[in-house]
Amino acid sequence: MLAVATAALALLCPSAGAVQGGTPDGNGHPNVGLSVFLYHGIPLWRCTGTMVAAKVYLTAGHCTGIDTDLGVAPDSAQVWFTSGAIPRGTHGFDGTPCKPTDTGYPCKGEFSGTPVPHPGWNGFLTQPNTHDIGVVQLTQAPNVGLSKVAPAGYLDTLATQRGRQDVDFTIVGYGVQFESPNLEVALRQRFVGTNQLQNLRSHLAGGFNLIMSDSAGNGTGGSGTCFGDSGGPVFHTDSDGQVWQVAVISYGTKYCHGSSAAFRLDNAQARAFLSSQGVPLN
Known part of the structure; x- marks a missing residue:
């Protein structure tokens, strides 16, 4: 799979993988999913995200929006909510589009949808306002529970x-x-x-x-x-x-x-x- 977007600042890179030093989550957070983003059927990168509304999967802008190095933005996403490990499917990970017959990761998730980055995301991690937020509008509701977004000024x-x-x-x-x-x-x-x-x-x-x-x-x-x-x-x-x-x-x-x-x-x-x-x- 192609690399995720490269950060604009030296030594900073998008965190686009599992929590180091953590423990397997099991069923602790069933509404947190793994997503693969694709362009014209070609798997680009993977990210994590969270259900915050019935069909709204919240993730980062650099997951859902343009990568300036590649010159493309993903046009679809596949999402899994299985705690894992999620097995590899039939795709060859060779830079080719997923075939209709491909099954499993990274081509065929449990749910699918359309990526929507924040309109201010421009492909760079411009500090401090990176606009690094986006969603996937899913075609079906996973019904795995929802996270509550913190009130204004909470932090x-x-x-x-x-x-x-x-x-x-x-x-x-x-x-x-x-x-x-x-x-x-x-x-x-x-x-x-x-x-x-x-x-x-x-x-x-x-x-x-x-x-x-x-x-x-x-x-x-x-x-x-x-x-x-x-x-x-x-x-x-x-x-x-x-x-x-x-x-x-x-x-x-x-x-x-x-x-x-x-x-x-x-x-x-x-x-x-x-x-x-x-x-x-x-």
Whole structure:
């Protein structure tokens, strides 16, 4: 499969794979799915996403929109909600279009739909407002449950909390468990892990991005994001026990170590886009 979009900033790359240092999710988040995006039937890349309305699958803009290196934008998507590992199908992964007779991953998902990027997505991770949000409008409702989108300004209350490192987020994704210059380990299985808040106010955050640590375990109990996690949910549980989806995973540092960023859902821009796509807001 072709590579995902390359980030505009040095050492930053889209996180378009499984949560490093996490554990198999099982049935913990059944509405989080694995998606393959295609152009004229050719599989391009894979991402993670979440059901937020009956037929609306929320993911990243760089999953649903144009890749400036390839000069194309996906025109269809296939989605699976099986926790995995999702087996490979009959396609040869040779850059050719899927045939009508091809079955399974990456050509024939459990559900299919049309990708819709945010209208501001231009193929670059222009900081801080990347517009890195998109949806897939599915043709059928999966009926796997829905995540609740965080209310407006939800994350701002965390920015000034004492002990920011103690603010934990739950991340869920499919795919790469290890990334190095010469090796990639990808499982196509849903994993869940925990990341910690770094900041919301840096020049890279700017009110649009949530910056998290990518410890990938390392004795801290944390985890990290990597390729294929792009578009996956970032959840936060409030003091009343309500779980909110606060962001979608956007990009990370090279080889998936250091920090990662997620595009916030609680800002006016994201909320306007989600509302236009039929997503109920709180």
